[in-house]
Structure formats: C-alpha cells, structure tokens
Amino acid sequence: MADKPLYIAFIWHMHQPYYKDPSSGEFSLPWVRLHGIKDYLDMVTILEEFPDLHQTFNIAPSLIEQLNEYARTGIDTKDKFLILSKKPAEELTSEEQEFTLSNFFMANWEHMIRSYPRYYDLLKKRGAFLSDSQLGDIKRRFNTQDYLDLQVLFNLAWFDISFKEKDPFLKELVKKGSYFTEEEKKLLLNKQMDILKNIIPTYKRFQDSGQIEVSISPYFHPILPLLCDTDVAKISYRDTRLPNFHFNFPEDAKWHIENAVRVYKKHFSKKPKGMWPSEGSVSEEILPLVMEEEIEWLATDEEVLFKSLSKPRSNKLLFKPYKLNRGEKTLNLLFRDRALSDLVGFVYSHWQTNQAIDDFLKRLHIIKNELSQMEGAFLVPIILDGENAWEYYPNDGRDFLYNLYKRFSKEDSLKLTTISEFLENYPPEGEIKKLFPGSWIDANFNIWIGHEEKNKAWDYLYNARDFLVKFQQRHPDFKNISDAWKQIYIAEGSDWNWWFGDDHSSGNDEEFDRLFRENLKAVYTLLEKDPPEYLNFPIKSRVIKAQIEPSSLISPHLDGMISDYFEWLQAGFLDIEKLSSAMHRPQLMLKRLYYGFDLKNLYLRFDLNRELVKEAEVNIILDIDSVFINRFKLSLTKTGKKIICKRFSLEREEHFKELSTKAKAVFQDILEFSVDFEELNAKNAEFLKLHILIEKDSRILEEIPDFGYLKIVLPGKDYESFYWYV
Template identity: 50%
Template sequence: MLNLAFIFHMHQPYYKNLLTQESDLPWVRLHGVKDYLDMVQILEKFPKIKQTFNVVPSLFEQIEDYNNGKVRDKFFELSKKPADQLSQEDKEFILKNFFSINNDKVISIFPRYYQLHAQKLHNQEFSTQDYLDLQLLFNLTWIDPSFRQNTPELRNIALKERFFTEQDKEIVLNKQLGILKEIIPAYCLYKQNNQIEISVTPYYHPILPLLCSTNIAKEANNKTVLPKEEFNYPQDAKDQIDSAVKYYKEKFGSHPSGMWPSEEGVSEEILPFIIKSGINWIVTDEAILFKSLKAKKRVTKLLYQPHLLKRKEGQLNIIFRDRNLSDLIGFSYQKMKEKDAVDDFMKHLKNINKTFKGKDILVTIAMDGENAWEFFRNDGHDFLELFYQRITQAPFVKTTTISEYLKNNPAKTEIKKLSPGSWIYADFGKWIGNPHKLKAWEWLEEARRAINETKNPTELAWKQMHVLEGSDWFWWAGEDPDGSFDRLYRLHLTNLYKLIDRQPPEYLLSPLTP
C-alpha cells in the first residue's frame, strides 16, 4: 500500500510593532481569509483524506491579535476609512498597495478591478467612487472563493460588480474578521475528529542550526562566507522550541508529536533540544537524507520510509519529503489544466506503487500551504477537489498522518549522523552568505550581545529578541523587492534597543540593502 502523507506548512513573519501594536503589512489577515481556514474545511467533502497541518505559533498568535483587537493593521484602517474622507497621502498609499494580488488569476477576472488597474497604469484620475470600489475589491478578492460563493452577502456584493457603498465595504471587512475567528477552532475540531494532525514549528520561525552557530553554514556548504562574528546562542534555539511546544499545548490541549523545523533546517546540534522537548518526529528534505547516508544517487527505497535518530538524549523519528512531487504541486501544476495536473500526479503515484510492487511505503508531500494557491485558477479549489477525489478513489493509495503511520510502521533504519542543511539546496545559503545577509547576522549578534549585557531585561525585550531571530529577515536581505522586510527588520532591532534602554545604532537609520 502506498501511504501518502501531506504536510502543509502555514507561516507568516512577525509583522507587529511591539511598541505601538501596529502592523504595516496585512499578510496575516489576508492569507488568513484566503488560505488557513478553507484548506482545512475542504476536507469535510473528503472524509477519507487525512493530512498534517504545520502551524507556526507566531502566526497563530498574530491571528489571535486580530481576534482580540490587539493589532492595528494600516491596510485595514485605510480600508475602513470612508472614501470621501481619504487624504492625498491615503489615496497614494491605496493606489500603490491595493492591487497587491495576482493579476492573471484574480484581478483579470473581476472586470471593475481590471478597469481600475488599467486606470492606474495609465495614470488616470480616480474619483471617490473609484477609491471606494478599489477599497472593497482589494479586500473582497483576497477572501477565498469558497467563502465568496457560499456567503449570500458576499455573493451579492460580487455580483454587483461596481458602484459599491460604504455599507457593502463594511460587510466585506466584517466577514474577514469573522473568518479569522473561525481558524483556530476549525483546526481544533478537525484534529479532534482525527482527520488532521497538527505539527508545530519553533515559535518565531528561526533557522535553529544557525542560532546554535552560524559556522554550521560552512559545514553544509564549504563555500559559504561567514559573518565577522559568530552568532552562537544554542539556548535561544532551545527557547524557541520549548515556547512552541508550550503554545501548542495551550491551544490544542495536547503535546505535539511532530515538528517542522523552520525551512526544514536541521543539524546534529538541534537534536538534543527537540528530543528533550518530547517531540516524536521531524520532517526535512530528501537531499538531507542522501547527504547523511552519503548516497551517490537518489534511492527511493531509502526515501519512502521513516528513519530513526538515536542519541544519548533519546530517540527521534525523521521523515524526508519527496521534493519532486512536492514541487510539482507547489510550482508546476499551476501552469496546467486541473485534469492534466491530477492525471500527471496519479501517474507518478502509480509508477511508484508499481516499482515497490504494492509494498507498504510512505510518500511524503511537504510544502508551503498558502502561497502556491494564488497561482492556481480559483485559488486552487478546482485542482484540490479533483485531486482529493481521485486519491480517494485510488485503490492503491491511502492518505495518512505522520503519527498514524509511525504508530503502525515504526522506523527500522538508523541515521548515525545527520548532515546539516535545509530544504533549499541542502544548505543555508538562502539565509547567510551574501554581503547583505552577513550584515543582518552581524547586526543580530550585536543586538544579542547587548541584551546579554543588560541587567534583568524585560519579558517584552526577550520577545523582541526572539522575533528578530526569525528566518524571513535573512531570506529577504539583499533580495527584498520593495524594502518592506528591510524596514521591518530595522524597526524590530530599533525597538529592541529601546526596550533595553540603549541608543539604537545609527546604522539602523539606513537600509540594509542600499
């Protein structure tokens, strides 16, 4: 039997300014209304499909901030503001930012939105009604199509197409807040019904091996250039793991079994912390498996089974994703017709099953659970519904959660030494190595040293420090298209210095990437 495990990873960086409770970026809210809820609820139609959803605690914390009114979202505030009261600065912000959604798959299928986009491109003047329609359409189109179709008020507003009212806009914005409130209860419900497993990532999504020592990057790839000063704080890696486990227990009422290390970044140094936290399994990329075993070619017999990491602290199961199959869904099938894409995937599964002659194997799909779908037609619903239907009907495939599989199929092969690396090229080059990323790490090390030298730092100061250890600031350093992550990283650093009563360094006034 081919056991198929899906692990969908849900993540956003920590956007909120801890000193002002403001967020300049809306992506927690917008992905919340587009991706996090419907990805679970779609399973109601397919009771035989089991999946694992990986959640990042700092993402769910930010969702709770919206639910509890603890964050002021600049995009939301400007969406609420009556169109006839918008200042010139407001209008410029809206024109710049309220077309931030997929043009081909979304804007182009809403005639009025498409018209407004053309007006902007041709520098044509916007009327008050134009701004009102834009405020509404930006927020309406980010709501998942299933909610737009199944909610009568939203369906009627969408059918109206244009000449929206302030009351229409209020309905859309209130619906967004309502969807956000449903997310965590839905995950709890589907977990309770045993249709999904929920795994967890270290709290603020740090690259654990790099927290233990940035020098590990050179072991993963000896061509990597290292920062001038080593970042070497393994205690922070432990804290990020332990706080994630604590949050999970508070929200889901049980101890997590699985962990997706941020960016599937692993090393020997992080294993004791994970084992001691009580985690039973982790997932990473297939390239780490083959590096660890010094395999010279891709051996699927090794890939399609769990492995065991026995260490003096205890033992830990490790699962390796099939990168090819995961990337087909994540990056390739968006360019194909839904039927052709599903046919192609099922052909791959049939070939795998044929190769193993019906033996019991575990094929793991581990991928981003949110960003892929906006590149599919209808936000991926047409693909996923056909996909789940075909998998349900296939006699040789059974979907499973990771813990369910391990319970019945304990790992038999052991990995003596785990090679360091991530799910991107089996190294850490996406987060360290170029001059801008090196500077970001050097700034972080200086800040970490400063809080270490501070007498009795507050809990909020430590929270800010751990936020700064998140992977996204380093991912985007030197590659930030509009500078928003650069600004946010410098804002978080500035706030840290304020929280420990130190003058922020002057270099934080200038962009990391000139």
C-alpha cells in the first residue's frame, strides 16, 4: 500500500474574451493572436519530450472560434494591432504613430522587453510613464526606423522562446536585434499565422495519441449559475446586492453548454468528457443542463467542496473525486487544490527555478506520505490559467515547466494523469447530496455581481435580452434574429464583469467597457432599432479631479466676458491641455474649464479656442448626472456668438427626452453657463458627475474626460462657514 503513487492532474485552462467589435468587425485587442504564439501551442508540444506525462487542457469554445478566424483569414485578419503592424512604418499617420507608441509596449517589461536591448532603448526613448499630452512631442523623437523596429519587436517579443530557438528565421531576427526591414516584418507576421493555424490540430493529435485530454467550457465563458438565477449569489454571500432585474434564464445556460459540445465534436471528432465551468462556477441548477449533454465530470474549487460537505478542510476529503446522483444520471466532480494551483499561477514566478520546483515537489510528497496508508487512490487536481502566468516567469516559463516535467519523469511515486483516465480506473465512492453554489474565488460570485457597475451591466444585459425576446415574438422571421441572439450570448461572458468594479484592472478597462456596450448596441441595430442612449456612457467609473477645487461660493454675472477678474477666482479649475486623458489632438477646442456654485446654482465656464470655434458650427454637450442624467446641448453658430441651449433628460426612458429649461448660456470671449440645482434634481445630492462632449456634424471631436467623469462636490448648508473657518 505504501508504494502506491499519488496521482496529479494538471488542468490548464485556455481562454480569452471575445474581442471582435461588432461595429467594425475588427478584433480590437490582439491577445488571442499574441497568446497564440506565446502559450497555446508550446504548452502542449513541450510534452513530446515527456510521453509518459499525461495532462488535461481546457479550451473555451469562444477561443476556438477566434483562433479559427485567424487560421482562415491569416495575415488579412481584421485585427487592429495586426493592421498597424503590417502597415509600412513610413506610411503611419500621426494618430497611428501615437497609437503605436501607446500600445506596442504592452508586454512584460522585465522578461519580454528587457530581453531585447533595442526594444528597451525604444521604451526609454518613449518614457516609462506616458501621458497623452506628451505624445505630440514624443512621437517627433521617433524616426521611421524607430517605428519599424517597434512594430517588429512588439510582435517578435510575444513568440515563445521555443520558436525563437528552433526556427532559423526567428533565431536570426533575434540575433539581428534592430534595423529590421519591411520584408522581415512581413515574414515575421506570416510566421504568427503558421502557428495559429496549427494550434487546434495539434491538440487533437495529442488527444488522439492518449497523452492529453481536452475538456471544454461553456461557449462564451458565462457564469452559468448566474444565468440560471442571479438570486443564487445571495446563497453564496448573503450581503450581495442584486441588480434591479432578476436574471433567470437557464435556457441561455443550456445554449452555451450545447454549443460548446457542438464545437468540440466538430474539432475533436468526439464528445467531450469533462468541463471546467467558467471560473469554476457551479450550482445545483446547472447540473441537469450539464448531465443532459452527457458530460462526465466537472471541476471547481476546494472551498465549494467543504461548504457542500459542511466539514473543515482535509486532504483526505479533498483529493478524491465525488459523484452527484441526480435522478437517473450521475456526474463526477473534483476540486482544485487552491494552494498548489496558486503557487504555480502567482508565486513561483518570483522564485529561483530549482527552488520553486523543489518546493512544489516537496509539498506533493508531504501529501503522498500523509495519504499513503489510507485506502484507495488519491488525485491532486491542480487547475489554473494556462496562458497568463508565463510572461512573469523567465523565458516564458520554459525553464520552470521543462525542469518540473523532467523531475516528474523520474518520480515513480508521483504520476501525472488525465481526469478521465483516473475516473475510469478509480470511480468515485463519495457522494455530494447538495452542491454549494460558488466559484474558484472565495466560493461566491462577488467578482461578477453585487458592485454598482457589475449590477448595471446585468441590468443593461437584461434590457437588451428582454427587447430581443419581445421583438422576436412580434417578428419571428426577422432576418437578423439569430445574429442578435449571438450578441446577447457574447455579452453574457464572464470577462466583462471581471473588469467592472474595484476588484481588477487590465490596462484595457476602457476597451472592455466599450466592447461590452457595443455588443449590446448591436442587438438593437441588428433589429434595425436605435440603441438606448445609456449604452453610450461608460459603465466603469473613473473619477477625474480638478487641479484646483472650489474654495468658496461664487455667483458670477453671465455675460461671456472676463468682466471681473475675481468672479471666477475661487472656482474649481481643470486645465484640459494638462489632463492625461485629453484626446490626441494637436489643438484642443476646449482649453480650460472652470466650475463653481452658490447655494442655488451650478456655474460652468469654458475657455474655448476661438479660432477653431469660428471655423465650424459645434455643439457642446454637457451630461450632468445626479439622480438621473440631464443633458444640455449648447449649439454655437458659425459667428460664435449666438447660443441655442436645449435640455434633455434620461431618466427611465432609453432615449433622451427634450424638456424645458431655465439654464442660461452666453458666449463672447468665454462661454458661461448656469443652471439651478432644482432643475438638476440635485437639491439634496452630495455631488454631480460632469462629462463633456464637443461634436460637429454628429461626430465627436473631443470628450472630457475621455473615460469617466469629473466629480463636482456640492455645497451643503455649512459650506461657506466651513471654508471661512479653514
């Protein structure tokens, strides 16, 4: 009994959000392509050197769909970053140069950029910390060869080290290091396409050989329990604040599972046996849907197990699979070891390679020694992201994985297996009577529901889905119904709410926010209806603070002139030209904003570029959010003197409704505006949110801020006495 091995089951989860922008048809972010050349293929081909090591790879169907598009369209794929990579450096427009400088250093600086002296020199030339207001000066430091080298190095750095060592062209390109040519860049990008075409066929080949098992996730990676019933969140965490609308659509969860199985069968020529439900999220409600598709096993986190059993953590309980008998059907369930999984995912990247491997194997031997005298076989599930950890390791994790696998190959007492192999040889005996609802993060769903931003996203999704259902009832044969449903399913993906709220930040938060809203907008436009106005506003809030806050109450006389120096002296002040979120424009129409108030009115002053204003009829649109959004549209005529002021309200309606207004606007040398708090429904509000658009011919020229809002704290009864005392 003492000689029996401890079984280890790695599940590497491969997933990316659905990056296609429905309004342009472009992939707006490059991560499927770049992780494709850095992680997906080499993670499985490394096993060729270790044929006795068996593993499980979980692949999200939405990732397969995106990889297929790259494989099908190759170098012509509509990928915003690929398009700018292909473009000859000498033909890059000023705006494209700024985009390249802002985005082509998105790689781990320590392990991916420093590895290339020229790449690191370009980063230093650009500057480590970049504000948009500096871009105009910075881009002039870069010549055509700089931009060309940046295009090449950004795309070269993302290749896994195994390709750069084995491919003669890539090896020579790394050696060359700089002064690349357009022809070399073209060959480099074609190399990327060769790899992307080979990813899914390689996984099939390895699965057919018996060395790996490929499992699946629900199609667009939704949180299945929340699709079935958002109320389940309160069972996991009773203080969860739920959205306004009750999302309760198990038929959507069924669609994601059914279509995941369909795509799997198409690419792997058989049904999947296992599923990692998105984010390890499980509940009783999803079990019949999974069983209906004849899935044999699910995996989730250890805390879900111990809450289901109402028992304290123990290795004896954790390292065995369980069965769930529901009616006449049975499903097997296994639970990840949180500590071991997180060590690989988040900790060992900071350790010396051999030290990390020694520690990992030592922990496994401690588990084996503890369980060796107990009856039966034990399985340690180690489940983690298979793509995002490695850029934090030296050499893209190659040193760690290769040497870890080498050590495993020499270990008779630790045996790597697939999930289905283990279940076939050692069917579970323990049973879970009632499954606790939860995910891999704290056995609850707080990452995806409960925060104001997350709940707003759920409500927007509910509204779009409800609109589609009612439209379909009236027009069952309408041509775009199925396309509109696809947009709903995309918007149900877990990734959008992962980035909403305070939990996480990606560096691409604005784009994730925009993509989510574009997917919902597409539901309406596909049905040839106007999307609700609220979908034009970011969900994720970023508060912009003025450089100078108001220091006292003000009551300026509105005449459009600086008639009294002191009347705006104690106002709040925002220098737009110094605002890091200002748009990349050589000249701004709005240069400075002043704001202030007395106890009855809000006052705004706009210092405009008069030369630009003279050239065009423009609208200055003020969105002032208190209880609901009030929109004021200030239309300037070509003479730049006459102003038409209109007020619109967005309360419960989906579109702005014009209302009467007593607001005033005057423009001579400056533009001055006032509106009373009562009209804003802000008499008892603590603050207002201000967002400004400047448009011409329905095209937005400037947006201040370009993401988020300016927070204006309103005066209470004791405001003036407080500031006098201070």
